[in-house]
Amino acid sequence: METHTVLFVDDEPNIQKALQRLMRQEPFEVITASRGAEALEILDRTSAQVVVSDQRMPEMSGVELLAAVRERHPSVVRVMLTGHAEMDVAVDAVNHGQIFRLVTKPWNEDELKTTLRQALDHWDLKQEIQRLNQVTREQNFRLQDMNRTLEDKVRDRTKQLVEKHLELRTAYVQTLRTLAEAVDAKDAYTRGHSERVGVYASKVGRELGLPKDLIERIYIAGLLHDVGKIGVPDAVIQKPGHLDDAEYELMKRHPEIGARILEPVEFLSDVVECVRHHHEWFDGSRKGYPDRLSGNRIPLPSRVILVADTVEAMTSDRPYREGMPLERVVDELHRFSGSQFDPNVVDACLRLLEREAEGFLKKDQKFDIYAFLEV
Ligand SMILES: [Fe+2]
Ligand SMILES: [Fe+2]
Incomplete structure (x- = not known):
């Protein structure tokens, strides 16, 4: 433990000696000064924890000295030693918080010793509080720092996770696209049909102001809408020209077959219904199939896909006809708005066709659904 030092200031050598003698057994060192200026000089170069000063001294009074000590060495504990004659000055100093204790002359030895021990304890306590404050401050800084580092880490990790998630979804969409291409390949004339339906439908979905997750679902359902054609005989699919009734019945089964194929796939659970109802x-009316649902009971993605499907089919070449011009497509959409098609969906599609014209129908659009949803 650090040794303590007490500085006594008194202009009378006898009193200095008496104090030194009195404190010989005490657990602190004693130094003395006989003038205020000398005391201040000593404090500048040695570390005393307590100053005990006489009041009446030449040049600088005790109150003046202790005020100067307070100013220059605020941690030093100040004690005033004073005769009854100067009591009012000393009491005033105590009341102004300039000194810790007042001891009267002639002093009671035990009282003076007790006062000095208390003064040193007071100093120790203040030091300890200061030290603890410092430790707390440092720990706070360290905690803040750790917090920042932690936040950075969480942010980085989250970003990595989001990127990974996107990578996975992109790879998954790529797989679905391959499946759709396999379906389209059953008929040389429908190559790229499924992808285009997905693209057109997602654009219409955005035009309708739908949330991103729904647009994603519309795209995926668009991609897979005809997956049930896998279960329709090639002869029916590839037949040029119109189908007879029996063939048409076989063809009409593709939405149900598609839904059944997709049903076991857990992450496509939202898509199954959309595929099932894309021809309602x-x-x-009875022309719709398989369940003859109407209005809002048909899932919105199915209503969007039906319009996109029709636009895609009308503008593509077929063995028995060329792709129709845009004006004809617009006419057809108007003609069937409200009967076959949801009028809101038709309106959104017409707005897009008007704005983008042939650009909307570009056949070989490289489409990244997630980049599209980011814009
Ligand atoms: Fe279909
Ligand atoms: Fe289709």
Whole structure:
């Protein structure tokens, strides 16, 4: 433990000696000064924890000295030693918080010793509080620092996870695209049909102001809408020209077959219904299939896909006809708005066709659904 030092300031050598003698057994060192200026000089070069000063001294009074000590060495504990004659000055100093204790002359030895021990304890305590404050401050800084580092780490990790998630979804969409291409390949005339339906449908979805997750679902359902054609005989699929009734019945089964194929795939659970109902008519008429649902009971993605499907089919070449011009497509959409098609979906599609014209129908669009959803 650090040794303590007490500085006594008194202009009378006898009193200095008496104090030194009195404190000989005490656990602190004693130094003395006989003038205020000398005391200040000593404090500048040695570390005393307590100053005990007489009040009445030449040049600088005790109150003046202790005020100067307070100013220059605020941690030093100040004690005033004073005769009854100067009591009012000393009491004033105590009241102004300039000194820790007042001891009267002639002193009681035990009282003076006790006062000095208390003064040193007071100093120790203040030091300890200061030290603890410092430790707390440092620990706070360290904690703040750790927090920042932690936040950075969490941010980095989250970013990595989001990127990984996107990579996985992109790879998964790529797999679905391959499946769709396999379906389209059953008929030389429908190459790229599924992808284009997905693209057109997602654009219409965005035009409708739908949330991103729904647009993603529309794209994926668009990609897979005809997957059930896998279960329709090639002869029916590849037949040029119109189908007879029996063939048409076989063809009409593809939405149900598609839904059944997709049903066991857990992450496509939202898509199954959209595929199943992509040939329902908005007015619920018997031309729609398989369940003859009407209006809002048909899932919105199915209604969007039906319009996109029709636009894609009309503008593509077929063995028995060329792709139709845009004006004809617009006419057809108007003609069937409200019967086959949801009028809101038709309106959104018409707005897009008007704005983008042939650009909307570009056949070989490289489409990244997630980049599209970011814009
Ligand atoms: Fe279809
Ligand atoms: Fe289709």
